[in-house]
Amino acid sequence: MTGLAKSIAALAVCGLVFGGCASTGGHGGTHEVSQLVFIGDSNLDIGRAKTEAAGDSHDGKVAPPNTVGGRYSNGEILPEYLSQRLGVKEVNYAWGGATSGMTNIAGARGPSDLTNTGTLAQMTEVEAALGGKPADPHALYMVMAGSNDLATVDKTDQAAIDAAIAGVISNLRTVATKLDAMGVTFIVIGTRTPRPVLSDHDLATEEPDVEAKNDAAGRELNIAIRKLVPELDAQLGADVEVFDFYADIRDVIGHAQAYGFAPYSSDPANYCSAKGQTTDCRRLINYDSAHKTSAVHAILADKFIKQFHLKGE
Numbered sequence: 340m341t342g343l344a345k346s347i348a349a350l351a352v353c354g355l356v357f358g359g360c361a362s363t364g365g366h367g368g369t370h371e372v373s374q375l376v377f378i379g380d381s382n383l384d385i386g387r388a389k390t391e392a393a394g395d396s397h398d399g400k401v402a403p404p405n406t407v408g409g410r411y412s413n414g415e416i417l418p419e420y421l422s423q424r425l426g427v428k429e430v431n432y433a434w435g436g437a438t439s440g441m442t443n444i445a446g447a448r449g450p451s452d453l454t455n456t457g458t459l460a461q462m463t464e465v466e467a468a469l470g471g472k473p474a475d476p477h478a479l480y481m482v483m484a485g486s487n488d489l490a491t492v493d494k495t496d497q498a499a500i501d502a503a504i505a506g507v508i509s510n511l512r513t514v515a516t517k518l519d520a521m522g523v524t525f526i527v528i529g530t531r532t533p534r535p536v537l538s539d540h541d542l543a544t545e546e547p548d549v550e551a552k553n554d555a556a557g558r559e560l561n562i563a564i565r566k567l568v569p570e571l572d573a574q575l576g577a578d579v580e581v582f583d584f585y586a587d588i589r590d591v592i593g594h595a596q597a598y599g600f601a602p603y604s605s606d607p608a609n610y611c612s613a614k615g616q617t618t619d620c621r622r623l624i625n626y627d628s629a630h631k632t633s634a635v636h637a638i639l640a641d642k643f644i645k646q647f648h649l650k651g652e
Contacts, residue, residue: 370647370648372477372478372479372525373475375421375428376478377430380437381630382411382630383431383483385407385408385416387406389435391452411435412631415633434456437487438487438488439484439487439488439514443455459513462518476523479525480525482528483529485511489553489556494543515575523577526571526579530582530584534557535607535628536548540555541555543556587638591624600623610628611626
């Protein structure tokens with residue numbers, strides 16, 4: 340734990356009151372990072388899930404980490420931008436559709452090789468890759484999961500939402516604790532990204548707009564994540580930080596034209612994915628109903644590097 344904990348505690352308070360705040364700059368010295376390790380869902384997956392789904396997903400073999408292919412965006416995403424800008428390699432275990440637990444929501448359509456590719460399953464891969472050796476103490480490990488745990492939850496059922504969020508927090512605690520035990524010294528946990536129809540409510544059941552309830556449920560999850568992170572930072576040897584995807588993307592949305600985007604629209608007709616392969620999406624924010632365009636990921640990479648004062652070794 341470092342002085343950064345005070346900033347994260349402030350973010351937690353900000354989340355409890357407002358449901359999101361812009362990320363603050365990093366504190367202390369520059370973090371020299373030797374490599375980047377990503378664990379989580381489609382917001383970090385650079386090709387595993389779509390590559391697996393396009394092949395034989397019942398042959399008992401899964402696409403390995405660092406598989407590059409179809410992304411949940413129109414181009415490169417955060418892990419790739421960070422790797423390029425810092426000049427360090429990435430090891431990417433993420434799977435599109437991964438829950439915070441063992442499973443993947445793609446498995447709901449029937450058992451396949453994607454079924455057990457959730458965040459906890461990815462941790463098994465991380466442990467196997469280390470082979471009992473301690474983790475690189477100069478590596479940055481990023482974890483982003485929980486959105487898919489909410490995917491099938493009835494957004495009018497507050498008890499069900501609360502239960503799903505409690506499960507996410509338990510799993511994220513397990514992941515961070517395991518990473519700490521492996522010798523990881525720098526862990527970043529991401530919040531859930533905004534859904535296209537935005538909410539300013541922190542409970543889905545208090546959001547009157549049916550279309551905005553999904554975003555409100557995510558805001559509740561994010562409050563829990565922002566509260567969890569300083570607790571982990573205090574309890575573990577590792578420096579545990581939060582990267583507030585939600586707050587940073589809301590900042591981009593709120594100042595779209597200043598960032599070089601067209602005025603924000605939640606209309607599905609304005610999703611990049613709805614406009615065809617030849618469309619230039621550099622001025623669009625929403626890739627689809629759950630993901631952002633490559634241009635937004637590029638901005639997030641800049642914010643990430645600035646917040647944590649990162650540089651490659």
